[in-house]
Amino acid sequence: MPQTLIQPEFRVKIDYDKCHKCGRCVQQCGWGAYAFNERPLPDDSKCRACHRCVTYCPAHCITIEKNPLAYRDNDNWSAALRKNVWKQAETGGVLLTGMGNDKPYLRIFDHLVLDACQVTNPSIDPLREPMELRTYVGRKPDSVEVEPDGEGGFRLAPGAGMTNNIMLETPIIFSPMSYGSVSLNVHKSLAMAATRLGTLMNTGEGGLHADLYPYADHVIVQVASGRFGVDPEYLNRGAAIEIKIGQGAKPGIGGHLPGEKINREVSSTRMIPQGTDAISPAPHHDIYSIEDLRQLIYSLKEASGYKPVGVKIAAVHNVAAIASGIVRAGADYVYLDGFKGGTGAAPQVIRDHIGIPVEIAIAAVDQRLRDEGIRNNASIVAAGSIRSSADAAKAIALGADVVAIGSATLMALGCHLCQGCHTGCCSWGLTTQKPELTRRVDPEWGAERLVNLVHAWSHELQEILGALGVNAVESLRGSRERLRAIGLDEQTCRILGVKPAGM
Ligand code: SF4
Ligand code: SF4
Secondary structure (H helix, E strand, O other): OOOOOOOOOEEEEEOOOOOOOOOHHHHHOOOOOEEEOOOEEEOHHHOOOOOHHHHHOOOOOEEEEEOOOOOOOOOOOOHHHHHHHHHHHHHOOOOEEOOOOOOOOOOHHHHEEEOOOOOOOOOOOOOOOOOEOOEEEOOOOOOOOEEEOOOOOEEEOOOOOOOOOEEEOOOEEEOEOOEOOEOHHHHHHHHHHHHHHOOOEEOHHHOOOHHHHHHHHHEEEEEOOOOOOOOHHHHHHOOEEEEEOOOOOOOOOOEEEOHHHOOHHHHHHHOOOOOOOEEEOOOOOOOOOHHHHHHHHHHHHHHOOOOOEEEEEEOOOOHHHHHHHHHHOOOOEEEEEOOOOOOOOEEHHHHHHOOOOHHHHHHHHHHHHHHOOOHHHOEEEEEOOOOOHHHHHHHHHHOOOEEEEOHHHHHHOOOOOOOOHHHOOOOOOOOOOOHHHHOOOOHHHHHHHHHHHHHHHHHHHHHHHHHHOOOEHHHHOOOHHHEEEOOOOHHHHHHHOOEEOOO
């Protein structure tokens, strides 16, 4: 009997007339898809089409194609479904996968368009007029008290009601990705870029490596159920603290970093023994109610000199009521993570079928907090497949203060979306701890690319603001009147608070 029924998904073709026989493809492949015997010999069954070999082949003689006859066409049984059945018949196990949900669900962002100014409300030229992207994360005062400054002006009165906000030069921050799920060089690239951009990166649930201490003013430190790396020093170093309840790519599922990825450095950063699995269960065993959450929020504030504390949840049904409870529990921001978000590793069935789109969650939460008169008490951070500056602008118009990007940052560093992050073999040196692979990301190079990406998106955001005739990103927040829907049903439009195009 054959050992497997699964056919290779891809075919690697080498034009041997052009090949230099240099062996670079063999060295570059993290999946071990090449052998070398006087010339490179690809093993199609191991290829993940990450395109590392294609990119680095000096002769440009490698092509990778989809294997056209691996699966016969069938509209009901897609190739992916058949492959899963065969895999599970062979292994008897849950299917694990990496990166984001790739199913063709309705992408609401692509069905929303932004308004533009014409004669009554003039547009603004962002090249000639200042266009403010600076924004603040945290609780905003309902009013502030001022007193005369003695020189004919006014200053804030002592205890004027100002709160401990975090200033961002752009409404784009980096999503949580833990050291362990990504390499230290990725973390360094993110931290350096966040510092240069005047924005924030996030440790995820993996602790803060000592190499990131110089950038800690631009780091959100995360507290997940496993409490990895959490001690008073960790809490005090960060610019803000984030309690992770859920993740968009795997709502209701905790984190699991296999022991093979827990090397000496990861072990000391996470404060767990080397080589042991790092499991952070879905529930925090000290949070079963909003009162419990409030206790943790205030314990963390107390332990850190009242730094802002946020709470990250996955976008799920009833998210508005959950977010309202979180804000009432004292959180300074609510992080909403939609079901298109990325992940280092998740059961495929969870990643692809559980959760709701972030667009719905943003609008529902923003509206609920406004209706309850508590919108000022916390910021909304939106994430879960923010793919462009247009997505960012639409998320802000729906009600987000800030967007967080994760998959896009990995793509900026080379990720080709091969969805093999859970294997720890990433050829691009991103979601791996193998030293021969992690050294492929130079933090200086990485930081420069991330700074470029966010600068580019920020410029585009300014262009969008100009076209809308507003000169500050804060003026766009929650401006759902500036959005119109194309091809969305009435019910979805109602939840989004967006009119159909033409109205
Ligand atoms: S990297 Fe390109 S040129 Fe070098 S051995 Fe591989 S296929 Fe040939
Ligand atoms: S991070 Fe690496 S392994 Fe994960 S999808 Fe991107 S290229 Fe593939």
